[in-house]
Amino acid sequence: MNGDVWVVGVGMTRFARYPDRDTLDLGVEAAAGALTDAGFTIFDVHTLAAGSQFLTSPGQKLLKQLGQPGIPVFNVTNACATGATAFRTAHLTIKAGEADIGLAVGMEQLGKAGLLGRAAREAGSSPDVFEPLGRDGHIMATEGVLGASTMPAVFAQIGIEYASQHGGVGPEQFAKVAQKNHAFSALNPLAQYQKVFSLEEILAAEVVAWPNTIPMCCPTGDGAAAAVLVSDTKLRTLDPDVRRRAVKVSASVLTSDAYSPGQEALLEINSLTQEAADQAYEQASLGPPDLDLVELHDCFATAELVHYDNLRLCAPGEAGRFIDTGGPDRDGRTPVNVSGGLLSKGHPIGATGLANIYEVVTHLRGEAGSRQVDGATVGLTHVLGLASACAVHIFERRVS
Amino acid sequence: MNVPFVAAVVDLDDGPSIRANLVGAMPDHKDIPGARVDLITFPCGHDSQGTEAVAFGFALQGSPSGVHST
Numbered sequence: 152m153n154g155d156v157w158v159v160g161v162g163m164t165r166f167a168r169y170p171d172r173d174t175l176d177l178g179v180e181a182a183a184g185a186l187t188d189a190g191f192t193i194f195d196v197h198t199l200a201a202g203s204q205f206l207t208s209p210g211q212k213l214l215k216q217l218g219q220p221g222i223p224v225f226n227v228t229n230a231c232a233t234g235a236t237a238f239r240t241a242h243l244t245i246k247a248g249e250a251d252i253g254l255a256v257g258m259e260q261l262g263k264a265g266l267l268g269r270a271a272r273e274a275g276s277s278p279d280v281f282e283p284l285g286r287d288g289h290i291m292a293t294e295g296v297l298g299a300s301t302m303p304a305v306f307a308q309i310g311i312e313y314a315s316q317h318g319g320v321g322p323e324q325f326a327k328v329a330q331k332n333h334a335f336s337a338l339n340p341l342a343q344y345q346k347v348f349s350l351e352e353i354l355a356a357e358v359v360a361w362p363n364t365i366p367m368c369c370p371t372g373d374g375a376a377a378a379v380l381v382s383d384t385k386l387r388t389l390d391p392d393v394r395r396r397a398v399k400v401s402a403s404v405l406t407s408d409a410y411s412p413g414q415e416a417l418l419e420i421n422s423l424t425q426e427a428a429d430q431a432y433e434q435a436s437l438g439p440p441d442l443d444l445v446e447l448h449d450c451f452a453t454a455e456l457v458h459y460d461n462l463r464l465c466a467p468g469e470a471g472r473f474i475d476t477g478g479p480d481r482d483g484r485t486p487v488n489v490s491g492g493l494l495s496k497g498h499p500i501g502a503t504g505l506a507n508i509y510e511v512v513t514h515l516r517g518e519a520g521s522r523q524v525d526g527a528t529v530g531l532t533h534v535l536g537l538a539s540a541c542a543v544h545i546f547e548r549r550v551s
Numbered sequence: 552m553n554v555p556f557v558a559a560v561v562d563l564d565d566g567p568s569i570r571a572n573l574v575g576a577m578p579d580h581k582d583i584p585g586a587r588v589d590l591i592t593f594p595c596g597h598d599s600q601g602t603e604a605v606a607f608g609f610a611l612q613g614s615p616s617g618v619h620s621t
Contacts, residue, residue, distance in 0.1 A: 298570030299558035413568035
């Protein structure tokens with residue numbers, strides 16, 4: 152299939168904590184929303200790609216709730232890039248000519264999980280009798296003894312590494328990222344939190360891993376998001392109203408971390424993001440100045456700042472100046488994370504990549520309400536999972 | 552583990568980088584990035600039979616290095 156692939160439906164739950172619902176309930180809500188948005192039922196769909204980091208076989212389980220058309224199901228797990236990987240899988244299937252209609256769904260239920268991975272790392276941290284374990288013969292858990300590899304620690308170190316290499320970056324620049332995204336989230340009814348913080352409140356909050364304080368770290372939570380994709384051929388047969396709201400997938404890229412020295416000590420997030428962005432711009436024949444909005448992976452405030460540079464939204468080394476001069480603000484050069492971002496909209500891992508796509512598609516359709524980026528025609532989504540997967544997509548409004 | 556602790560990535564003069572704690576460093580962060588450090592060892596626990604575990608870490612040069620319990 153040589154033609155374009157189009158998004159004709161999106162759906163998403165509010166990101167929140169749902170102790171009275173299961174992961175599948177959230178997935179059903181998002182998938183049914185996307186199908187209804189496209190004017191389809193599950194029996195129209197040719198292929199399903201379903202993503203969840205913690206639920207096994209999410210696709211088949213979802214179909215037992217939605218209807219069981221017997222279609223091929225691809226279950227994907229790719230850390231924080233899981234949702235975007237599901238989207239890319241559906242996209243590939245249509246590109247390969249094996250389907251004309253694809254559904255991509257991402258869902259997750261984390262609850263109030265706290266610091267991800269902590270429990271596993273602390274288990275066995277004080278054994279009664281030391282015995283060498285594993286390939287490295289460790290006798291106890293090394294987290295907090297030989298440095299730290301929890302997510303807050305890793306992204307703190309990534310931010311400080313950037314600040315050490317480039318001027319004009321310090322705690323205040325990182326805090327401004329969080330201030331911006333929390334303020335944006337106040338306009339997003341689907342965001343987990345909608346609370347505005349002052350810069351002073353953010354800087355004075357409890358430190359999780361310096362320089363990131365609590366409001367500079369994304370919360371855990373529950374949610375799901377979904378998208379319906381169709382081929383060019385199928386689009387031509389759909390109702391004029393569906394065609395009018397269709398959004399073109401101009402680039403779909405997935406990368407992993409190529410070897411670089413030092414990544415055993417600090418997980419790599421930069422080079423694979425740069426590579427994915429460069430490939431995406433080339434695929435779309437577009438460049439950073441063409442972007443009207445970006446939804447990028449701000450799992451921590453430090454992450455968003457370094458990704459300004461990685462996604463070429465600013466000149467190399469100029470991420471500090473970019474935030475200081477309002478570059479990622481709503482009226483700035485490239486609005487970033489107007490949804491509130493992971494920092495405030497939330498980050499139910501498997502859903503996040505598709506939620507970013509939901510946001511960009513909604514803006515390109517001109518349907519984002521009070522948080523609409525006026526006249527948006529081109530948008531980019533980015534997610535980064537450790538260790539390490541990066542997905543970048545570029546979308547364009549349909550020109551009729 | 553006791554908090555706060557200072558976790559760092561140390562770039563060795565010969566090229567490789569290594570993840571470790573800056574033992575004894577206070578979280579007075581401003582001067583840490585780019586600072587030179589010395590390799591040290593320190594006891595990090597013991598089991599019920601009295602066997603002591605020893606870990607490596609780094610200490611800021613010029614600081615009173617040596618043994619710090621965690």
